[in-house]
Amino acid sequence: MEQFDVMIIGAGAAGLTAGIYSSRSKLSTVILNQGAIGGQMTLTNEVANYPGVPTTTGYALATTMKSQAKSFGCKIKSNVKIADYQLTGTDKVVTLDDGRVFSAKTVILAPGGRPRSLNLPGEDQFRGKGISFCATCDGEFFTDKELIVVGGGNSALEEAVELTKHASKVTIVHQLDHFQAFEHAIQEAEKNPKIDFIMESALRSFEGKEKLEKVSVEHIPSGKVSEKNIDGIFTFIGYMPSTEPFDGLIKLNERKEIIVDPDMRTNIPGVFAAGDSIVKKYRQVSTAVADGTIAALSAADYLNGRN
Numbered sequence: 001m002e003q004f005d006v007m008i009i010g011a012g013a014a015g016l017t018a019g020i021y022s023s024r025s026k027l028s029t030v031i032l033n034q035g036a037i038g039g040q041m042t043l044t045n046e047v048a049n050y051p052g053v054p055t056t057t058g059y060a061l062a063t064t065m066k067s068q069a070k071s072f073g074c075k076i077k078s079n080v081k082i083a084d085y086q087l088t089g090t091d092k093v094v095t096l097d098d099g100r101v102f103s104a105k106t107v108i109l110a111p112g113g114r115p116r117s118l119n120l121p122g123e124d125q126f127r128g129k130g131i132s133f134c135a136t137c138d139g140e141f142f143t144d145k146e147l148i149v150v151g152g153g154n155s156a157l158e159e160a161v162e163l164t165k166h167a168s169k170v171t172i173v174h175q176l177d178h179f180q181a182f183e184h185a186i187q188e189a190e191k192n193p194k195i196d197f198i199m200e201s202a203l204r205s206f207e208g209k210e211k212l213e214k215v216s217v218e219h220i221p222s223g224k225v226s227e228k229n230i231d232g233i234f235t236f237i238g239y240m241p242s243t244e245p246f247d248g249l250i251k252l253n254e255r256k257e258i259i260v261d262p263d264m265r266t267n268i269p270g271v272f273a274a275g276d277s278i279v280k281k282y283r284q285v286s287t288a289v290a291d292g293t294i295a296a297l298s299a300a301d302y303l304n305g306r307n
């Protein structure tokens with residue numbers, strides 16, 4: 001069994017920040033991460049709003065955070081799958097599916113979230129064969145092709161603009177008659193000659209043989225359904241917290257977000273949470289970083305008997 005002062009679950013912006021703060025305070029720290037280090041940052045082509053860093057890629061920002069954490073002695077284990085959590089005792093213990101066991105006096109949960117899917121017929125069949133959630137990862141596969149972007153928030157508009165670097169045309173399909181995005185993101189999309197808009201409309205099904213070829217789109221007010229030939233779909237319709245493993249272990253709200261107090265304490269002593277998986281309104285790299293900072297400082301206080 002490997003023992004630590006602080007064990008962090010998840011290596012996105014929140015988890016890596018908690019790792020930087022904890023290991024810099026000379027607390028022995030391990031981050032256990034399932035999936036790509038950097039989490040959702042690696043799905044983002046351009047991060048232009050992280051203070052102090054001129055426009056960068058999400059991947060570059062994640063790589064810098066990871067190096068910073070490691071430089072202070074933080075251990076990072078990637079591509080792990082946690083099979084069991086024991087969070088209630090004085091020593092918190094997690095067991096991986098390969099039998100490795102990690103124990104720590106405090107745990108910071110930072111599992112973040114993942115893009116929400118549309119839950120439509122054909123979606124599973126065409127995921128990776130025309131349906132994608134990541135412009136950075138898959139945009140180039142659609143060079144000179146026609147795409148649909150689903151969504152009306154900042155991510156949808158910004159990623160649609162990004163996709164016009166590859167695609168010949170991008171149509172944004174949004175269910176409302178207005179966007180829920182920052183004004184500058186709306187203006188960038190509206191002035192892009194390669195972008196069209198289909199408002200008050202929603203996708204209803206996907207069709208194709210080996211890969212996606214066609215979608216049906218419903219105009220919501222009239223109920224009229226039309227078909228559209230398309231090479232690819234990118235969906236940016238919000239997120240789901242990745243808290244399934246913690247349901248029943250710690251207190252979650254009705255949206256399955258982790259309930260924390262302002263010091264990022266959960267209902268279990270010694271267990272803290274940070275980032276997109278907690279109850280909050282604004283999900284950004286900067287807010288995840290702030291949560292990770294608070295969680296690490298609170299964990300240090302807990303270890304020093306100060307809370």
Ligand SMILES: Cc1cc2nc3c(=O)[nH]c(=O)nc-3n(C[C@H](O)[C@H](O)[C@H](O)COP(=O)(O)OP(=O)(O)OC[C@H]3O[C@@H](n4cnc5c(N)ncnc54)[C@H](O)[C@@H]3O)c2cc1C
Pocket residue numbers: 009010011012013014015032033034035036037038039040041043044046047048049050082110111112113114115155159236242245274275276277283284285286288
């Ligand atoms: C397309 C897109 C564009 C965006 N653009 C911007 C932007 O321009 N600016 C901005 O500020 N924000 C942007 N965001 C939001 C921002 O990326 C997130 O708010 C932030 O990165 C969340 O960080 P996090 O650490 O809370 O979670 P995540 O990034 O989700 O990281 C969580 C990590 O934990 C891992 N994990 C999950 N469950 C477990 C488990 N059980 N065990 C171990 N590991 C686990 C995951 O694999 C992941 O690596 C964007 C998001 C998306 C999807």
